[in-house]
Amino acid sequence: MVLNYIWIAFFIVAFFIALFKLIFWGDTTVFPEIMNSTFSTAKTAFEISLGLTGVLSLWMGIMKIGERGGLVDLLAKMLAPIFTRVFPDIPKGHPVTGTMFMNFAANMLGLDNAATPMGLKAMQELQELNPKKDTATNPMIMFLVLNTSGLTLIPMTVLAYRTQLGAAQPTDVFIPILLATTVATIAGLVITSIYQRINLFNRPMMLFLAGVCLFVALGTWGMTMLSRSDVEIFSTSIANVLLFSIIIAFITAGVLRRINVYEAFIEGAKEGFSTAIRIIPYLVAILVAIGVFRASGGMDFIMGGVAWCVEACGGNSDFVGALPTAIMKPLSGSGARGLMIDAMTTYGPDSFAGRLACIFQGATDTTFYILAVYFGSVGIRKTRHAISCGLLADLAGILAAIAIAYIFFG
Numbered sequence: 493m494v495l496n497y498i499w500i501a502f503f504i505v506a507f508f509i510a511l512f513k514l515i516f517w518g519d520t521t522v523f524p525e526i527m528n529s530t531f532s533t534a535k536t537a538f539e540i541s542l543g544l545t546g547v548l549s550l551w552m553g554i555m556k557i558g559e560r561g562g563l564v565d566l567l568a569k570m571l572a573p574i575f576t577r578v579f580p581d582i583p584k585g586h587p588v589t590g591t592m593f594m595n596f597a598a599n600m601l602g603l604d605n606a607a608t609p610m611g612l613k614a615m616q617e618l619q620e621l622n623p624k625k626d627t628a629t630n631p632m633i634m635f636l637v638l639n640t641s642g643l644t645l646i647p648m649t650v651l652a653y654r655t656q657l658g659a660a661q662p663t664d665v666f667i668p669i670l671l672a673t674t675v676a677t678i679a680g681l682v683i684t685s686i687y688q689r690i691n692l693f694n695r696p697m698m699l700f701l702a703g704v705c706l707f708v709a710l711g712t713w714g715m716t717m718l719s720r721s722d723v724e725i726f727s728t729s730i731a732n733v734l735l736f737s738i739i740i741a742f743i744t745a746g747v748l749r750r751i752n753v754y755e756a757f758i759e760g761a762k763e764g765f766s767t768a769i770r771i772i773p774y775l776v777a778i779l780v781a782i783g784v785f786r787a788s789g790g791m792d793f794i795m796g797g798v799a800w801c802v803e804a805c806g807g808n809s810d811f812v813g814a815l816p817t818a819i820m821k822p823l824s825g826s827g828a829r830g831l832m833i834d835a836m837t838t839y840g841p842d843s844f845a846g847r848l849a850c851i852f853q854g855a856t857d858t859t860f861y862i863l864a865v866y867f868g869s870v871g872i873r874k875t876r877h878a879i880s881c882g883l884l885a886d887l888a889g890i891l892a893a894i895a896i897a898y899i900f901f902g
Contacts, residue, residue: 498860503781506787506790510789513789529783529784529787533779533783534776540779541768544771548767548768549768551764552609552761553757555760557743557756558746559760563742564590567594573696577692577697578697579635580630581630582631583621591613591614591617600644611635611639615867616763618635619872626873627873628867628878632867632872633687633688636863636878639866640856640857640859640862640886641857647853650854653832659836660842668900673854673889674704678701680881683885687881767869773868774867775861791816811844813838814849817835817852818890822859825857844897847900848901851893859886860879863882
């Protein structure tokens, strides 16, 4: 229901902004731009889904081998002490916990192509436990929020763009991104737990959170000991070695269990293909709405208003130049990436706004895109508190990014 209102608002607000610009500013290009955006974003949505078809087929096939080979069940048992507290409505030892872990691990390594299929597989398994097939359950919402908070240990895409645009030290945003995304993830966990009345103050959870913070701290310290080129080589190598090791481990488990590995892969790949087709309407709907809002100039109005308010209060408005990236990130990953590049091009990759745009890009994930794809793949229409929790986690990441940027680069 909330997504319905937001979707309508994109179009209505865009229409009145465009009408205002046409009547009072004489802007005769705004409506053609809006209509062009509907066609281009609809095409983009289809191309994204088409591109996902092969990836989904591959990884859902691999996941099916892991499921038949028993590795997913093994992961579920290992993670039971933590997952039973964060996802109390999931039966202890259920295979979905293993699938969710694989999704989280892929996200942390920045492996989007692997994370999405695993996330969709997890959502399908959660849907099997759902008594109301059109309504999001608590575990679904918690899983989605932890995805949208976007905990990423290796933001390779951001570092690559900074290198291409001539940043003196492309990796200087690595630690700020890591800190901001950690804040967003912990905020998402806490906020959703409050909504769902989950008690996080217990020994296993406190130890787990302390372990995560220690791991992030050690990883951060280790990266600072390496040169820029070594960081890029190390990050890329460890991510891809780990990813291919997972494939080998799943195939080996299937062989040891004496299952027909090939047939298991084909069965999973068929599920991936059908999932890719099923999400096309949801992607078209959300991306077209976002494109219309952008083309109308709605984003520019927001930026101008924020800058005016900050300056009127006597605040430092240096961060406003990067703010379009933060606002666009929950709506569109590619849109936010474009705005990040625009900020670095306009202000310079080593400027405050350029660096902050990079931190925004790495701090959170595309809330509405993930919500549309994940919930759309299983036919969820009533999202309950998923959007509010996801956006609050995004807000925590944005505020943390601004504060951290001033500490590091202000």
